[in-house]
Amino acid sequence: MTADTVDTSVEDFSETGGFAAVTNAVRGRVDELLARFLDERRPPVGDPDVAEGYRLLREFVVGGGKRIRPLLCYWGWRGAGGEEPYDDRAVITGAALELYHAGLLIHDDVMDGSELRRGRPSIHKGLAGASRWAGAETFGRSAAILLGVLAQAWADELLAEATTGDVRGRAARELFNRMRTEVVTGQYLDILAHTRMDADVEQALTVIRYKTARYTVERPLQIGGALAGASPELLEAYSRFGLPLGEAFQLRDDVLGVFGDPAVTGKPVLDDLREGKRTVLMAYAYARARGPERERLRAWHGAPGLDERGAAEIRQIIVDTGALGEVEDLIALRAGQAIEALRDRAIAPEAARALAALTERLTRRVR
Amino acid sequence: MTADTVDTSVEDFSETGGFAAVTNAVRGRVDELLARFLDERRPPVGDPDVAEGYRLLREFVVGGGKRIRPLLCYWGWRGAGGEEPYDDRAVITGAALELYHAGLLIHDDVMDGSELRRGRPSIHKGLAGASRWAGAETFGRSAAILLGVLAQAWADELLAEATTGDVRGRAARELFNRMRTEVVTGQYLDILAHTRMDADVEQALTVIRYKTARYTVERPLQIGGALAGASPELLEAYSRFGLPLGEAFQLRDDVLGVFGDPAVTGKPVLDDLREGKRTVLMAYAYARARGPERERLRAWHGAPGLDERGAAEIRQIIVDTGALGEVEDLIALRAGQAIEALRDRAIAPEAARALAALTERLTRRVR
Numbered sequence A, B: 001m002t003a004d005t006v007d008t009s010v011e012d013f014s015e016t017g018g019f020a021a022v023t024n025a026v027r028g029r030v031d032e033l034l035a036r037f038l039d040e041r042r043p044p045v046g047d048p049d050v051a052e053g054y055r056l057l058r059e060f061v062v063g064g065g066k067r068i069r070p071l072l073c074y075w076g077w078r079g080a081g082g083e084e085p086y087d088d089r090a091v092i093t094g095a096a097l098e099l100y101h102a103g104l105l106i107h108d109d110v111m112d113g114s115e116l117r118r119g120r121p122s123i124h125k126g127l128a129g130a131s132r133w134a135g136a137e138t139f140g141r142s143a144a145i146l147l148g149v150l151a152q153a154w155a156d157e158l159l160a161e162a163t164t165g166d167v168r169g170r171a172a173r174e175l176f177n178r179m180r181t182e183v184v185t186g187q188y189l190d191i192l193a194h195t196r197m198d199a200d201v202e203q204a205l206t207v208i209r210y211k212t213a214r215y216t217v218e219r220p221l222q223i224g225g226a227l228a229g230a231s232p233e234l235l236e237a238y239s240r241f242g243l244p245l246g247e248a249f250q251l252r253d254d255v256l257g258v259f260g261d262p263a264v265t266g267k268p269v270l271d272d273l274r275e276g277k278r279t280v281l282m283a284y285a286y287a288r289a290r291g292p293e294r295e296r297l298r299a300w301h302g303a304p305g306l307d308e309r310g311a312a313e314i315r316q317i318i319v320d321t322g323a324l325g326e327v328e329d330l331i332a333l334r335a336g337q338a339i340e341a342l343r344d345r346a347i348a349p350e351a352a353r354a355l356a357a358l359t360e361r362l363t364r365r366v367r
Helices: A017-040 A048-062 A068-079 A089-112 A123-130 A136-163 A167-194 A201-227 A232-259 A271-275 A280-288 A291-300 A308-320 A323-341 A349-364 B017-040 B048-062 B068-079 B089-112 B123-130 B136-163 B167-194 B201-227 B232-259 B271-275 B280-288 B291-300 B308-320 B323-341 B349-364
Strands: none
Touching: A017 A048, A017 A068, A017 A089, A017 A136, A017 A349, A048 A089, A048 A123, A048 A136, A048 B167, A068 A089, A068 A201, A068 A232, A068 A349, A089 A123, A089 A136, A089 A167, A089 A201, A089 B136, A123 A136, A136 A167, A136 B089, A136 B136, A136 B167, A167 A201, A167 B048, A167 B136, A201 A232, A201 A280, A232 A271, A232 A280, A232 A308, A232 A323, A232 A349, A271 A308, A280 A291, A280 A308, A280 A323, A291 A308, A308 A323, A323 A349, B017 B048, B017 B068, B017 B089, B017 B136, B017 B349, B048 B089, B048 B123, B048 B136, B068 B089, B068 B201, B068 B232, B068 B349, B089 B123, B089 B136, B089 B167, B089 B201, B123 B136, B136 B167, B167 B201, B201 B232, B201 B280, B232 B271, B232 B280, B232 B308, B232 B323, B232 B349, B271 B308, B280 B291, B280 B308, B280 B323, B291 B308, B308 B323, B323 B349
């Protein structure tokens, strides 16, 4: 079977018919499950402001997100022979991944000082805004740290509902544990990169591998697969598909962070640049810029006072040095490798088609 | 059986013979287990600074702490009929509680901006100090958030080693889950208290109940008990013992935070006051201070520039208003209630004796 014979044409599959319907159904079940689960978490103390914190967390989890990880978990399960309507475990596990991710994003925004997330105030910002006290910002950050911790603890509880009691569940849990250590370590490497001189392409790619490729794609797929008793060969195939797709996905994200339309991405387009995010895109720009261009990059990248004019200058340098072209080429290369990996016969054909459609969506998206 | 007949004399039991020997043995096993477990966690990326972060976390966990929760977990297990040398589950679970607690303390220090912990630089401070970069403080805080999250994720993995596979383990896990939600919610209420006018005795007592009484005493005892198949009656008895002891323990901590000897406590004595910690002690002082005394409290309590002279003034007000006396009375009352609760026949006699000795230690300690 070649990539062509698994019928990866997006037009046929992703916009209409089976894939879109299943995708929407999975999203709906995950959302419903998360809403119900969070509604059941009542604060142990009767304080209106504590209740408000719980409510904010619920809104954050239920009110947004592309549900990429639950979808990958679901298709990983289907690809390993998981069949509807026998059990809900892949959906519950997907919801747990989403809840874990919410906690991670809340912390991420605290660490980065990001003011917006999903087009709305980030949790720490929202909490700070609600208070008129002088220490409002400190309160917002601390409360967000706690709510992030709470989300991750609850993710654990939700995951246990799907993974307790048998060998498959234990295998899934084991992969989940690995994933947690990997993503936190990837984030650690990411903040370390900020303390180092300039950006380095190799290092930025390592960060991507752990923070995104494994965390967002490979592990969710494998976790879903493990729930359906995936063979080691299938888990390997998921890895060969997931790592390049995850890399391409993050590279697209980095491009959108600089060149995207904030009205579509829901994210202020100056944030990544102001924050001095050490992306692969910027690493290429640094590596290729010479003389005054390099000086301009150093001056503007990571400058809290960066304005639209400075951002336009950086964008121009990224284009002129060929960094953007390099990254677009890399995205296309990795997307191709991912599609190629789907030829593996270990992956059930229907799942392979869905994953091919997802690959298109995730690497060509505009938000 | 009365409290007297269970032989609660500290002299006989806590300093020599059975209790001290068992206490030391349990501490030793917990420490050994934590060291081994953490040595096995290898960073998934080969970066020396990531390895250094892992090492710092290991030192923090292994290098200090009174191991109160593991001891309570152990005695909760023994009190429910758990017998040596049949299994290690109470010790493994105790180690998991300690690892979870390390994560919580790391986050606590970030939230409070505390510079010292256990007589050494707090994790975020240590990490900031290691970097010469301009953003060192931001790096330290972010890295500490991540290491705290990592410690809590690993605590989960360690706990699973002791709680997977049977009804008792599930009961223990269920209590652990409740404990996590309770303590995080208690912390949330605590930081909310900072945003509110003055301190309020009732609110401060609620914070203590969740942040300490349940978290430090009641739940560890019950978790240990559950591992040995404790009856609902025994779990209730642990609650009747644990809640007053936990309250007394925290009240003692608050008194030491203002009146303790930093050379003994390992904690700068001005921290609690500078931070404006809303303790029960301070709430009593606020409630009783009038006119200029109240003004002085408001001016100094929570002032970043508080010096030894200002602290001496606050201490004097705490003594003069009778707030200190009130808290000492409350500690004695709660310690008595805890001892009284140990008369319950559901608790195995040897464990009751050990818990009585622990009560003395935790409420009369100087550090």
